[in-house]
Amino acid sequence: xxxxxxxxxxxxxxxxxxxxxxxxxxxxxxxxxxxxxxxxxxxxxxxxxxxxxxxxxxxxxxxxxxxxxxxxxxxxxxxxxxxxxxxxxxxxxxxxxxxxxxxxxxxxxxxxxxxxxxxxxxxxxx
Numbered sequence: 001x002x003x004x005x006x007x008x009x010x011x012x013x014x015x016x017x018x019x020x021x022x023x024x025x026x027x028x029x030x031x032x033x034x035x036x037x038x039x040x041x042x043x044x045x046x047x048x049x050x051x052x053x054x055x056x057x058x059x060x061x062x063x064x065x066x067x068x069x070x071x072x073x074x075x076x077x078x079x080x081x082x083x084x085x086x087x088x089x090x091x092x093x094x095x096x097x098x099x100x101x102x103x104x105x106x107x108x109x110x111x112x113x114x115x116x117x118x119x120x121x122x123x124x125x126x
Contacts, residue, residue, distance in 0.1 A: 017065025017085055017101075018042065025064075025085050025100060034093040037062070045084065059090045065101065 024040040038044070044062035052058045063084040087098045 021064040021085050025098070028087055028095060028098050030095050030097065032095045034060075034062070034089050034095075037087055037089075037095060041085070041087075050088065057088065057090065057096060059088060059096065060093070061086055061088045063087075 021041050027040055028037050041064055044064050045066040046063045048061040048063070050057050050059045050061055055061075063086045065084045083101050085098075085100055088096045090096050
């Protein structure tokens with residue numbers, strides 16, 4: 001039972017992206033090495049081997065901020081980069097691409113809508 005609780009606690013602690021990941025993700029650029037990225041973002045919450053046949057590239061995808069649900073769906077669907085911060089590396093360990101989780105785009109869109117509504121309200125537009 002204690003072993004189960006320790007595992008559950010460790011998974012919960014990695015259930016969301018740390019402030020280090022959120023703040024540093026914008027500094028990750030194509031051409032960086034895996035070591036440089038880990039220095040900026042810290043250790044990833046999951047690592048996925050990529051193949052040309054399945055993923056279109058031979059290499060690795062590291063993810064930060066996996067939660068219990070994204071880890072479960074990742075296990076079933078060969079990774080779920082839409083639900084975590086992800087960085088794709090080629091087989092030499094060089095960054096090819098990166099993507100924030102999809103929910104960050106949704107939050108940004110909602111913030112923009114609220115900003116526009118505040119402007120309209122402040123200008124007396126209904």
